[in-house]
Amino acid sequence: MEIVRIENLFFQYRGGFSLKNINLSVKKGEFFGIIGPNGSGKTTLLKILVGIFRPQKGTVQLLGRIPWETSRKEMAKIVTLVSQDFFPSYDFSVKEIVEMGRLPHLSLLSGTSRKDEEIVLKSLELTGTLKFVDRNFWTLSSGERRKVVLSKAIVQDTEILLIDELTAHLDYNNVSLVGNVLKRLKESGKTIISVFHDINVASALCDRIGVMKNGEMIKTGAPPEVVTEEVLRNTFETEFVVLEHPVTGRPLAFLK
Numbered sequence: 001m002e003i004v005r006i007e008n009l010f011f012q013y014r015g016g017f018s019l020k021n022i023n024l025s026v027k028k029g030e031f032f033g034i035i036g037p038n039g040s041g042k043t044t045l046l047k048i049l050v051g052i053f054r055p056q057k058g059t060v061q062l063l064g065r066i067p068w069e070t071s072r073k074e075m076a077k078i079v080t081l082v083s084q085d086f087f088p089s090y091d092f093s094v095k096e097i098v099e100m101g102r103l104p105h106l107s108l109l110s111g112t113s114r115k116d117e118e119i120v121l122k123s124l125e126l127t128g129t130l131k132f133v134d135r136n137f138w139t140l141s142s143g144e145r146r147k148v149v150l151s152k153a154i155v156q157d158t159e160i161l162l163i164d165e166l167t168a169h170l171d172y173n174n175v176s177l178v179g180n181v182l183k184r185l186k187e188s189g190k191t192i193i194s195v196f197h198d199i200n201v202a203s204a205l206c207d208r209i210g211v212m213k214n215g216e217m218i219k220t221g222a223p224p225e226v227v228t229e230e231v232l233r234n235t236f237e238t239e240f241v242v243l244e245h246p247v248t249g250r251p252l253a254f255l256k
Contacts, residue, residue, distance in 0.1 A: 003028040003160060003191050004049065009058035011048060019044060019215045022058070028159075031182070031192045033202035035226075036212035037236055042195040045212070046162045049193070050081040062160060076104035079160040082153045084146055084168065094132045094140070094148050098124060101155035116155075123154040126184070128177055143174045150181060161185065163194035167201055179205055199253045203227045204245075211235050227251035 002025050009022035019041045026032045034042050047053045048060060051067030060067060062079055070078075080101075088097065101123075102116045112120075124130040127147040132140060137148065146166055153161055163182070167175045175198075182205060186192055196202035202209055203223040210220040213235050219226055232240040232253055239256035 001028040002026070003030075003063055004193065005059065005061045006049075007059040009045075009048070009055050009060065011044065011053060011055040011058075017041070017044075017215060019048075019055070022217050024210065024217060024220070026191060026193060028191055029186065029189050031186045031194070031205060031207045033206035033209040034193070034195045034212060035199055035202050035209060035235075040212040041215045042212050043164055046081060046164055046193070046195060049160075049162055050079055051075055052081075073104055076156065076158070078158055079162060080153045080156045080158045081162045081164065082150055082166055083164045084142075084149075084166055085164075086145070086149045088137060091136045091138050094124070094129065094135050094137055095120060097137050097148055098151045098155055101152040101157075104156060119155050119157075120151075123151040124148075126154065127151045127181055143170050146170070147174070147178065150178065154181075154185070158190075160191045160193070163192060165195050165197050168197040175201060199227060199232070203250045203252065204248065223250055227253055 004024070004026040006022050006024040010018065010020050012018035022045065036042055044053065048055055049062065049067065054068045065078065067075055098120045099112055102112055102119070106112070121130065124133055127150050129144060129147045129151060132144060132148065137145060140148065150166065167178050170178065179201065182192060206223060208220055208222055209226040210217050211226055211231060212218065219231055227242060229240050229242050241254045241256050243252050245252050
């Protein structure tokens with residue numbers, strides 16, 4: 001079942017960079033990764049999918065809905081964007097931050113219920129941040145804050161999760177933890193579209209990978225079709241060596 005469809009997408013910032021000729025279909029339950037050089041339009045594409053930006057041309061549908069023609073509350077039940085750049089205005093506690101993810105499911109007059117609280121605590125346990133439940137968000141390290149933001153997305157309970165470089169600059173233990181959480185979400189039926197800084201993390205986690213350069217999606221395919229020396233050289237304009245992982249058989253890329 002197709003859950004995300006993009007056709008002939010064109011988007012241009014005022015007097016600047018543009019996305020063009022983007023065509024993409026993502027199936028329900030698929031883990032789709034996006035890689036590419038800095039400034040190639042990866043984050044912009046996620047912001048269009050969540051409805052922050054509206055393209056000048058083309059079609060974008062998530063579960064048959066057009067993001068900028070659907071109410072914010074309704075879209076918040078369908079899709080959430082998980083970004084490493086999450087800066088709350090006030091120094092909320094970790095629990096308060098994660099509880100914000102339940103807002104689309106609450107009425108104007110209702111507060112969080114016992115069930116909501118259980119969902120919040122379970123999500124914190126899943127991301128290894130339950131021990132921080134009463135800490136102020138800004139007292140945590142950047143890696144710990146990212147895991148809390150992932151917990152917030154989990155409790156929002158959307159069909160689609162958009163992830164923007166959540167594993168960038170994390171240590172190996174936290175990359176593994178976040179990767180395992182994303183795998184469990186996929187196994188539960190969630191659809192994930194994630195931008196990756198690290199080619200090898202994308203290769204390890206994704207069903208398919210899309211490669212972006214200069215505002216275009218220049219190639220999509222399974223990791224062995226995309227993580228090749230030729231594709232990476234043409235994309236990043238530098239030489240790579242690609243080997244096979246001795247356990248998983250997935251491709252691993254190294255600078256030559």
